[in-house]
Amino acid sequence: MIPILREQFAEKLGWIDEDELTELMAIGQSSPGAMIVNISVLMGYRVLGFWGAVCALLGTSLPAIILLIGAYYLYDFIRDNRFVSAAFRGMSAGVSAVIADTVVTMAMPYLKRDQLLYAAIMAGAFVAAWFFGFNVALVIVSCGIVGILIGIMHDWKKKQ
Amino acid sequence: MIYLELLYSFCLIGTLAFGGGYAVLPLIQQQCVEKFHWLTMTEFSDLLTLSQITPGPIAINAATFVGIKVGGLPGSVIASFAFMLPPFIFVSLLYAAYRKFGQLNKVQDALSGLKPGVVGLIAVAGFGVIVETVWGGGTAAPASADIFSAVLILAAFFALRKWKPGVIVTILACGAVGVLRELLAEFMR
Numbered sequence: 001m002i003p004i005l006r007e008q009f010a011e012k013l014g015w016i017d018e019d020e021l022t023e024l025m026a027i028g029q030s031s032p033g034a035m036i037v038n039i040s041v042l043m044g045y046r047v048l049g050f051w052g053a054v055c056a057l058l059g060t061s062l063p064a065i066i067l068l069i070g071a072y073y074l075y076d077f078i079r080d081n082r083f084v085s086a087a088f089r090g091m092s093a094g095v096s097a098v099i100a101d102t103v104v105t106m107a108m109p110y111l112k113r114d115q116l117l118y119a120a121i122m123a124g125a126f127v128a129a130w131f132f133g134f135n136v137a138l139v140i141v142s143c144g145i146v147g148i149l150i151g152i153m154h155d156w157k158k159k160q
Numbered sequence: 161m162i163y164l165e166l167l168y169s170f171c172l173i174g175t176l177a178f179g180g181g182y183a184v185l186p187l188i189q190q191q192c193v194e195k196f197h198w199l200t201m202t203e204f205s206d207l208l209t210l211s212q213i214t215p216g217p218i219a220i221n222a223a224t225f226v227g228i229k230v231g232g233l234p235g236s237v238i239a240s241f242a243f244m245l246p247p248f249i250f251v252s253l254l255y256a257a258y259r260k261f262g263q264l265n266k267v268q269d270a271l272s273g274l275k276p277g278v279v280g281l282i283a284v285a286g287f288g289v290i291v292e293t294v295w296g297g298g299t300a301a302p303a304s305a306d307i308f309s310a311v312l313i314l315a316a317f318f319a320l321r322k323w324k325p326g327v328i329v330t331i332l333a334c335g336a337v338g339v340l341r342e343l344l345a346e347f348m349r
Binding site: 068 | 172174175176177178180181182183185186187189190205206208209210211212213214215216217218219220221224225228229233236237240243244246247248250251252254255258264265266267268269270271272273274275276277278279280281282283284285286287289290292293309312313314315316317319320321327330331332333334335336337338339341342343
């Protein structure tokens with residue numbers, strides 16, 4: 001998706017230069033929600049202000065919403081069929097593997113000696129949610145606060 | 161009433177969905193399966209399958225799916241836009257702050273703590289899906305395990321790590337294996 005954005009907006013339409021696109025991508029990744037929608041919204045702001053952002057939001061989300069509504073009705077209609085439900089069982093094994101693969105890939109950068117603090121956050125979040133059943137929202141907010149505290153600690157060390 | 165619950169639930173999910181596509185899985189599981197009981201674990205894993213094999217961000221796909229299931233067409237629109245509203249506001253504020261100050265240090269700090277935490281939470285949601293696939297929502301006792309699904313998960317995981325065949329190819333291939341097995345069972349009888 002990112003290469004498509006780059007080609008369309010930076011190269012073809014010339015609305016934005018590469019450096020600015022990289023900056024918008026950083027902001028988009030720092031926000032919650034779907035990154036691709038966020039970046040499109042930022043592009044909308046950049047090109048046309050608020051209404052540009054609204055148009056970008058609708059433009060990137062409506063096709064996904066409409067397609068999924070179609071897929072849902074199809075799913076609802078055929079899922080009781082023996083072979084379809086066998087396919088879904090198989091696919092859910094595939095999805096399990098994809099999530100496991102994603103988790104391993106995402107965890108890798110934290111499993112290094114200089115990332116110990118962040119590896120501890122990762123393990124802590126896992127233990128809190130899996131073994132103690134802590135509320136997911138609470139865990140996310142706590143991790144953010146710990147991140148800010150680590151940042152303050154780094155700043156303080158630098159000043160010393 | 162159901163619309164208000166959808167609105168509340170997906171605004172909350174949208175507010176906290178930091179850290180990429182899969183970050184919404186633990187939130188959706190907590191809100192839609194555990195809190196409001198809109199989905200069973202089987203439906204949750206069907207939702208993931210549908211989100212993966214249709215284009216568009218998983219988070220929006222998931223919101224649309226849950227919305228349509230519990231509130232019909234209006235529900236799907238409400239859930240999808242409720243999910244997108246908080247990120248839209250957040251992006252707008254960040255953009256304004258960025259234009260004014262040119263940097264986002266505190267936000268970046270918070271994110272550097274959030275991201276590893278979210279990985280841990282995605283692992284929890286992933287375990288939930290694996291347990292559901294292998295044990296079908298029953299107790300995780302070795303005796304009741306579905307060996308076929310367990311082997312399929314391991315094979316797919318191995319293939320993903322080794323050859324990186326892509327998400328959709330992997331999922332569809334697993335679906336095809338599931339159908340083949342059902343066909344074989346048909347012939348055996």
